[in-house]
Amino acid sequence: MTAPATANAVQEDAAGQVLAFPASETARATRDSRPLRLITCGSVDDGKSTLIGRLLWDTKAVKEDQAATLRRDSSGKQNDLGLPDFALLLDGLQAEREQGITIDVAYRYFSTDRRSFIVADTPGHEQYTRNMATGASTADLAILLVDARVGLLEQTRRHATIATLMGIKQFVLAVNKIDLTDYDRARFDQISHEFRELALSLGVRQVTAIPLSALKGENVVYDGRASMPWYDGPTLVEVLELATTRSSQTVGFRLPVQRVSRPGESFRGYQGTVAGGSVKPGDSVVILPSGMVANVTKIVTFDLVRNAAVAGDAITLVLDRQVDVSRGDMIVAIDSQPLTGLAFDAQIVALQPDGIQPGKRYWLKSGSRRQRVQVQPASQLDLKTGKWEPAEQLAMNAIGKVHLAFDEQAIFDPYEQNRTTGAFILIDPDTNNTVAGGMITAKRSALGGIHTEDARVILSLPADLADQLMATELFAARREDAEVRRVSAGRASEIIDTIDG
Amino acid sequence: MPLTHPETELHNPQSTKPPLDPHLKALENEAIHIFREVAAEFDRPVMLYSIGKDSSVLLHLARKAFYPGRVPFPLLHVNTGWKFAEMIAFRNEIVKRYDLDLIEHVNPRGAAENVTPFSHGSALYTDIMKTEALRQALDAGQYDAAFGGARRDEEASRAKERIYSFRTPDHRWDPRNQRPELWNVYNGMVRKGESVRAFPLSNWTEVDIWRYIQAEDIPIVPLYFAKKRPVVERDGMMILAEDPRLELLPDETKREEVIRFRTLGCFPLTGAIRSEATSLDDIISELETATVSERQGRAIDRDQSGSMEKKKREGYF
Numbered sequence: 001m002t003a004p005a006t007a008n009a010v011q012e013d014a015a016g017q018v019l020a021f022p023a024s025e026t027a028r029a030t031r032d033s034r035p036l037r038l039i040t041c042g043s044v045d046d047g048k049s050t051l052i053g054r055l056l057w058d059t060k061a062v063k064e065d066q067a068a069t070l071r072r073d074s075s076g077k078q079n080d081l082g083l084p085d086f087a088l089l090l091d092g093l094q095a096e097r098e099q100g101i102t103i104d105v106a107y108r109y110f111s112t113d114r115r116s117f118i119v120a121d122t123p124g125h126e127q128y129t130r131n132m133a134t135g136a137s138t139a140d141l142a143i144l145l146v147d148a149r150v151g152l153l154e155q156t157r158r159h160a161t162i163a164t165l166m167g168i169k170q171f172v173l174a175v176n177k178i179d180l181t182d183y184d185r186a187r188f189d190q191i192s193h194e195f196r197e198l199a200l201s202l203g204v205r206q207v208t209a210i211p212l213s214a215l216k217g218e219n220v221v222y223d224g225r226a227s228m229p230w231y232d233g234p235t236l237v238e239v240l241e242l243a244t245t246r247s248s249q250t251v252g253f254r255l256p257v258q259r260v261s262r263p264g265e266s267f268r269g270y271q272g273t274v275a276g277g278s279v280k281p282g283d284s285v286v287i288l289p290s291g292m293v294a295n296v297t298k299i300v301t302f303d304l305v306r307n308a309a310v311a312g313d314a315i316t317l318v319l320d321r322q323v324d325v326s327r328g329d330m331i332v333a334i335d336s337q338p339l340t341g342l343a344f345d346a347q348i349v350a351l352q353p354d355g356i357q358p359g360k361r362y363w364l365k366s367g368s369r370r371q372r373v374q375v376q377p378a379s380q381l382d383l384k385t386g387k388w389e390p391a392e393q394l395a396m397n398a399i400g401k402v403h404l405a406f407d408e409q410a411i412f413d414p415y416e417q418n419r420t421t422g423a424f425i426l427i428d429p430d431t432n433n434t435v436a437g438g439m440i441t442a443k444r445s446a447l448g449g450i451h452t453e454d455a456r457v458i459l460s461l462p463a464d465l466a467d468q469l470m471a472t473e474l475f476a477a478r479r480e481d482a483e484v485r486r487v488s489a490g491r492a493s494e495i496i497d498t499i500d501g
Numbered sequence: 502m503p504l505t506h507p508e509t510e511l512h513n514p515q516s517t518k519p520p521l522d523p524h525l526k527a528l529e530n531e532a533i534h535i536f537r538e539v540a541a542e543f544d545r546p547v548m549l550y551s552i553g554k555d556s557s558v559l560l561h562l563a564r565k566a567f568y569p570g571r572v573p574f575p576l577l578h579v580n581t582g583w584k585f586a587e588m589i590a591f592r593n594e595i596v597k598r599y600d601l602d603l604i605e606h607v608n609p610r611g612a613a614e615n616v617t618p619f620s621h622g623s624a625l626y627t628d629i630m631k632t633e634a635l636r637q638a639l640d641a642g643q644y645d646a647a648f649g650g651a652r653r654d655e656e657a658s659r660a661k662e663r664i665y666s667f668r669t670p671d672h673r674w675d676p677r678n679q680r681p682e683l684w685n686v687y688n689g690m691v692r693k694g695e696s697v698r699a700f701p702l703s704n705w706t707e708v709d710i711w712r713y714i715q716a717e718d719i720p721i722v723p724l725y726f727a728k729k730r731p732v733v734e735r736d737g738m739m740i741l742a743e744d745p746r747l748e749l750l751p752d753e754t755k756r757e758e759v760i761r762f763r764t765l766g767c768f769p770l771t772g773a774i775r776s777e778a779t780s781l782d783d784i785i786s787e788l789e790t791a792t793v794s795e796r797q798g799r800a801i802d803r804d805q806s807g808s809m810e811k812k813k814r815e816g817y818f
Contacts (some may be wrong), residue, residue: 034526035524035528035704104676104677104679105661106660106661107661109654109706118704133683134682134683138683138684138685262570263569263571271537301565312527312530313530314566316568365688366686420684423686424686425684425688432690433680434680434681434683437684
């Protein structure tokens with residue numbers, strides 16, 4: 001990783017045949033860590049495809065025959081370094097090649113001696129917010145690309161906001177095309193300062209800014225010291241190698257039950273992937289939503305009977321007594337239980353042309369649990385200003401706050417605390433398509449009272465009062481803070497009586 | 502290794518092997534999760550079994566996912582009649598050893614019309630004997646989910662395919678209109694006749710497959726290991742010259758070479774590589790310095806640009 005960038009230029013003979021590839025440094029990969037999942041975001045001309053192409057090329061993830069295909073397809077489109085057009089390597093679908101744009105999320109794989117990486121490569125256009133949200137849902141880290149000549153764009157704020165909402169806490173600001181500013185240090189410092197302020201406003205603390213040239217391969221895999229002696233920070237790959245993968249081990253034990261294994265009369269095990277915390281034989285657990293209690297007797301896997309399992313492990317759990325457990329239930333730690341209830345608040349990203357219709361009943365799937373839900377949009381994020389504006393329905397690509405109302409008990413953790421048990425998708429029962437991705441923010445309390453988790457007030461008022469209140473200007477400005485429910489006068493007095501005790 | 506385990510036997514003789522490294526463990530956990538999810542959500546799942554290394558890993562993961570129970574779905578082998586003889590012998594042994602349900606399907610039209618890679622060309626042959634045959638077999642079994650061993654690192658159009666890849670009743674894939682897939686929450690809702698192809702190995706790379714085969718001691722077809730074998734040079738590929746149906750053209754000669762295969766398919770369409778790799782260690786170190794991709798030896802991928810995407814749209818795996 002310390003060779004100068006010029007050492008990895010590809011040599012070609014007159015026929016365009018590839019003769020040599022970047023010097024190999026193939027020590028056997030030890031891979032003592034989990035793969036890092038990352039997402040790359042940038043607008044059309046920031047050089048995103050070139051950056052990913054460069055990462056794949058310099059880590060030797062591109063093979064000769066793929067390069068030859070590339071060469072065949074990119075005839076005449078080579079850049080001034082004699083390198084193939086990396087974008088063609090990435091844009092795999094024919095429509096994308098024809099239109100020269102990236103339509104969909106694509107996944108790329110590369111590895112260094114220290115770690116392997118899964119890159120969700122997502123399109124930059126505004127209309128593809130949904131694709132970015134999809135790629136970000138599994139990512140541990142986001143690379144935001146900006147053109148050094150242009151600096152931060154509205155787009156940059158939008159991407160950073162979406163990534164933050166989806167739970168990403170580590171950011172790399174890749175200040176690309178720094179070569180085209182004559183390696184202007186002041187320019188780089190200014191852009192990275194601006195970005196840090198933006199990141200702080202989003203509550204993001206882990207930011208690394210790197211000046212780089214994806215085209216020339218400077219500060220991507222190989223350092224760019226020869227051109228930028230003033231930069232002594234890490235290369236992009238060095239940052240990726242040291243980034244942390246997310247872990248759900250700090251919260252209580254969660255096992256969403258995928259299936260019940262009953263191969264014979266003498267064995268009954270509950271199969272699933274641990275979605276949080278850890279478990280060992282002897283632990284007391286609760287089965288939700290039934291609330292029944294049991295103790296863990298065994299953790300069974302193909303390899304051995306284990307004495308513990310942690311978040312991420314696919315296991316089969318055996319309990320000490322006959323309890324009714326079925327797919328969709330959750331087995332959880334007795335002393336640290338998730339939220340259960342019929343009403344929750346969430347943030348969602350609308351993914352389909354029909355958007356999200358208020359009051360429509362969708363299927364909600366979270367983990368292995370699927371149930372009917374009614375979705376009521378409350379507000380929508382204005383990605384330009386970062387402010388939430390009142391909204392009654394959500395169009396495609398909109399990010400909104402919604403209320404979820406269930407017929408049967410739902411089980412969640414806040415997404416902030418658990419990216420598995422706090423996440424869900426919405427499925428349109430008419431089309432069976434996935435129409436939204438969502439993140440639980442809080443449980444909503446029943447009628448009346450001020451609810452602590454979201455500081456949102458629910459006002460239960462007789463219908464005439466409710467209408468008067470909602471018509472006032474004062475209320476219009478505070479719609480996000482309160483929800484008004486119309487009830488009959490009789491019901492209102494009942495509620496007041498209950499509160500008064 | 503014993504040939505079968507009693508169904509509820511919890512002690513596995515492999516328990517002495519060292520634990521998987523965190524990278525492979527994460528990939529294994531993800532694959533097991535997908536297997537269980539599909540098996541629980543769909544009425545009639547089936548696993549496509551092609552006998553190659555990826556299928557071997559897929560089968561191993563299926564056995565792990567449902568242990569101590571049996572694999573709760575059949576294996577489907579779409580046979581073209583032109584597979585390497587060693588592949589078929591291996592398949593039969595594995596089915597017996599692990600007590601699996603195997604369904605074998607050969608396209609009756611292809612057999613009746615004597616469609617061969619020599620007489621019909623690789624594109625038409627693949628279309629009839631693989632793509633059409635697969636559609637026939639899936640229709641016959643009324644399967645609503647089919648596991649496949651495809652990996653996203655194999656080919657550009659696969660890089661965009663979902664883990665649950667939705668198919669219309671006529672098995673078509675619409676790459677421009679795929680269902681979004683967020684977190685590990687999979688949408689398994691299909692109508693009658695529609696189906697899903699599920700890819701538990703989506704996030705694995707070729708090196709991961711080999712390192713996992715080594716770590717888990719998974720049996721594979723011996724053709725992956727280098728040995729002196731008879732070959733003939735054709736269309737820039739070295740193909741195995743063992744099958745009596747292979748007729749040599751006037752300018753071709755059979756010769757012995759130390760070769761192995763990086764992928765296995767139909768022998769007339771699969772190119773061998775010169776290699777000295779006789780062990781998994783050898784193969785892995787060969788791979789780590791390799792400069793060509795594994796599908797380079799596959800004639801069918803090179804028919805035309807975007808050719809895999811085209812085949813996949815029509816129902817090919």
